Amino acid sequence: MSRLRVAVAGASGFVGRHLIDRLCPKHDVIALGRAVRSGELWRGTAAIARRCDLFSLSDAERALEGVDVAYFLVHSMMPSARLTQTRFEDMDAIIADNFGRAAARAGVRQIVYLGGLIPEGYDLSKHLESREEVERLLGAHGVPVTVLRAGLVVGKGGSSLQIMTRLVRRLPAMICPSWTDSKTQPVALKDVVELLALCAGHDEAIGRVFDIGGPDVLSYREMIGRTAHVMGLKRRLFSVGVFTPGLSTLWVSLVTGSSRALVGPLVQSLKHPMVARDDELARIFGVQTTGFDEALREALADDDAQPVEQTTAAAGPRPTPAPPDVRSIQRLQLSDQSDAISVASAYLEWLPRFCTPWLRVDVDDVGVCRFTVRGTRICLLELSYSIERSSKDRALLYIRSGALVRAREGDRGRLEFRMLPDGRTVLAAIHDFTPALPWFIYKFTQAQAHLVVMRAFARHLRRRPVPSNRRLPGG
Numbered sequence: 262m263s264r265l266r267v268a269v270a271g272a273s274g275f276v277g278r279h280l281i282d283r284l285c286p287k288h289d290v291i292a293l294g295r296a297v298r299s300g301e302l303w304r305g306t307a308a309i310a311r312r313c314d315l316f317s318l319s320d321a322e323r324a325l326e327g328v329d330v331a332y333f334l335v336h337s338m339m340p341s342a343r344l345t346q347t348r349f350e351d352m353d354a355i356i357a358d359n360f361g362r363a364a365a366r367a368g369v370r371q372i373v374y375l376g377g378l379i380p381e382g383y384d385l386s387k388h389l390e391s392r393e394e395v396e397r398l399l400g401a402h403g404v405p406v407t408v409l410r411a412g413l414v415v416g417k418g419g420s421s422l423q424i425m426t427r428l429v430r431r432l433p434a435m436i437c438p439s440w441t442d443s444k445t446q447p448v449a450l451k452d453v454v455e456l457l458a459l460c461a462g463h464d465e466a467i468g469r470v471f472d473i474g475g476p477d478v479l480s481y482r483e484m485i486g487r488t489a490h491v492m493g494l495k496r497r498l499f500s501v502g503v504f505t506p507g508l509s510t511l512w513v514s515l516v517t518g519s520s521r522a523l524v525g526p527l528v529q530s531l532k533h534p535m536v537a538r539d540d541e542l543a544r545i546f547g548v549q550t551t552g553f554d555e556a557l558r559e560a561l562a563d564d565d566a567q568p569v570e571q572t573t574a575a576a577g578p579r580p581t582p583a584p585p586d587v588r589s590i591q592r593l594q595l596s597d598q599s600d601a602i603s604v605a606s607a608y609l610e611w612l613p614r615f616c617t618p619w620l621r622v623d624v625d626d627v628g629v630c631r632f633t634v635r636g637t638r639i640c641l642l643e644l645s646y647s648i649e650r651s652s653k654d655r656a657l658l659y660i661r662s663g664a665l666v667r668a669r670e671g672d673r674g675r676l677e678f679r680m681l682p683d684g685r686t687v688l689a690a691i692h693d694f695t696p697a698l699p700w701f702i703y704k705f706t707q708a709q710a711h712l713v714v715m716r717a718f719a720r721h722l723r724r725r726p727v728p729s730n731r732r733l734p735g736g
Contacts (some may be wrong), residue, residue, distance in 0.1 A: 264288055265462050268325055270315060270360060271334030272303060275418030276375060276453060280332065281308050283458045293324050315356040316588070316692050317673065319650070321363035330461045331364050333357070333374045333399060343700075344708060347590035350391035351688060355590060357398040358679065365402035371467050372399050372406045373460050375453065378446070378472055379410060380533045389533065396470070401682045405468035407460045409453070409542070412474060412535035413484075415556040416450020422560060429489045434497040441482040441500075445535040446474030449556035452548060459546045466545070472537035477553040484553065491557045587694040587708070591715040598684035599727040605646075605656035605678040606732045608689075611721055615714065624732045630658065641665050644676060646733050654680040656733065660694055665707060667697040687722075689715060 265288045271277040272292035284290045285307045292303035297310035313324035315335060325331055337352035345352075364372055377392040379385070385393070392410075400406040413421050428435060456473055460466040479487070482498060489496040543550055551559075595604070609630060613622045621635045628646025633639060642663035650657045660666055660674035674694040678687055691711075696703040 263462075265329040266291065266327055267330045267332065267461055268293055268311070268328040269308075269332045269334065270313070270324075271332070271336075272308070274334055275416060276414065276450065276457075277332075277334045278304070278418075279416070279450060279454045280334070280457055281306055283454050284308075284461070288330075288461065291324070291328065315359055316352075318359045318362060318655075321359045322366055325360075325363045325367040325369055328364075328367060328369050330371045330373065331360070331369045331404075332457065333360055333372055333395075335360075342588035343586045344704060345588050346708065346712060347588060347690075348387070348592075350387055350394065351590040351592055351690075352588075353391050353395050354398060354592075354681065354688060355679070355690060357395040358401070358681070361399045361402040361404060364399075364404045369404050371460075371462065372404050373457060374399055374406055374408050375457060376408055376410050378412045378474075378535045378537060380535065383533050386533065397682065407466045407468065408470040409456060409460070410470065410472045410537075411448050411453055412445045412537075413447040414450055414453055415447050415475075415553065415560055416453075417560045417562075419450065419560070422557075425485060425488055426492070426561070429485060429492060429494060429496060432496070434499065435485065436501045437482050437485070437498050438501060440532045441485070442480050443532060443534050444478055444480055445484065446478050446537050447484065447553050447556070448473055448475045449551035450560070451556075452543075452550045455548055456542055456546065459548075460542075466542070471542040472539060473542055474537035474540070475550045475553060475556065478536055479553065487554060488557060491554055492561065586696065588690075588692055589694075589708075589711060589715075590688055590690040591712075591719065593687040593689055593715075593719045593722050595685045595687065595722050595727060596724065597726045599680075600653040600684075601656040601678045601680040601687065602651060602653060602733055603727045604680070604687050604689075604722070605658070607722070607727045608678070608718060609732055610728070611718060612714070615717055615721075626734065628658075628734050632663065639664060648734055651733075660691075665697055667695045669695060689718075 267284055267288045268291040269277050269281055269284070270293045272281055272294055281290055281292055281303065290306075290308035292306075292308040292310050293313040294303075294310060295312065295314045297303070297312050299311045301310045302308070303310045311324045312320070314320045335356060337349050337356065361372070374396060376396055377389055379389060379393055396406065396408050413419075415422055452475065453473065486496070486498060540550070593604070609622050609624055613620050619635055621633045623631045623633070628648060630644040630646065631640055632642040634641065640663045642665050643661045644658040645661050647657045647659060656678045658676045660676060662668055666674070672693065672695060675692050677690050677692070679690065680687055696707060698707055
């Protein structure tokens with residue numbers, strides 16, 4: 262196989278770090294991170310760093326220039342801003358859509374995605390629904406996607422494994438809810454890395470979905486017991502059928518010290534059997550997978566595991582920059598199919614009616630939108646519509662100035678309306694916004710008002726079709 266230029270999004274995650282080590286000898290590797298300076302070496306490897314905030318489409322486009330194969334190993338389980346008004350699945354949708362769009366524009370030949378096992382015949386948890394949606398969004402813009410679906414990955418630094426080993430270490434006796442009887446098929450980190458690496462440029466893998474797992478199929482209760490045995494600890498397990506996922510989340514979070522934002526989606530998914538349908542990919546590449554006990558011993562060999570939350574944070578040669586002030590994403594459902602520019606225009610027409618009598622919205626011929634207090638010249642907000650960066654499936658407006666904005670050099674505050682491939686789902690998102698109000702006032706006034714407005718707009722869109730008359734140019 263010829264040498265490829267390979268980009269890894271999620272390079273600082275526990276899978277990404279090991280994948281880069283595996284890829285570097287055979288390929289030219291680009292490690293994507295938000296906290297790096299482009300052109301530097303990545304964490305002492307031969308990989309070259311490229312700065313990339315995946316919430317920015319322009320960043321993703323620059324990051325994937327000249328790339329043959331792009332790995333997507335990113336999951337937005339934790340808040341991404343000082344104030345995050347959104348659900349993890351909507352953050353995942355934004356960054357996956359950006360990655361798929363950027364890969365298509367850059368001429369990437371293959372995307373490789375590590376997702377989660379999807380059980381058939383079940384109402385999926387939000388966590389697994391999000392993984393499946395990410396698969397669709399990555400491939401929605403024409404680049405073939407190779408999907409590897411895995412359950413619990415057993416390796417140093419993995420969040421799920423850390424949670425389980427903390428439970429075993431800290432509790433001499435454990436209450437096991439009914440979901441601990443669900444079957445799962447853990448897979449060793451080294452096997453995941455090997456299979457991911459071998460997929461790069463491999464014709465038999467391009468455009469296909471594979472389940473991957475180790476040789477052992479265990480219940481979560483059995484896995485906890487075997488973990489205790491490998492760790493040389495005696496633990497008593499008691500079955501209790503009344504523990505709901507909510508109670509389990511609270512219990513696991515309190516015992517392990519992990520955030521509920523991380524634990525909640527994981528616990529919700531444990532009610533499903535997470536078993537691979539086959540081992541076709543391992544057979545194609547001749548990979549002999551590792552048993553659970555051996556994989557666990559290797560993961561526990563070094564006790565210098567990072568805290569759970571740090572395993573998904575951006576990392577690299579430089580300190581992580583301060584997070585943006587505000588990220589707010591709302592998922593809007595339309596009553597019929599439309600396009601993003603029409604939805605953005607409808608918002609600008611609807612908002613002053615909703616906020617009557619005090620708000621006025623004016624849109625000029627080039628798409629500058631001014632929000633003013635009626636009867637005065639007080640400009641609360643000025644948005645600049647980007648004709649060049651907008652299309653029928655994405656309307657982009659930059660947040661430029663106004664009494665509610667604290668303008669700083671290099672700010673990238675923006676409002677976007679992004680149409681998902683079904684034509685009836687829109688993500689309305691504010692990114693990198695810096696408020697002018699003092700923070701403690703903003704959180705309880707302007708931030709809450711924005712949620713009220715967007716929820717009302719969502720109800721408006723569900724009740725009636727989006728009007729065809731547009732106020733924004735370029736539609």
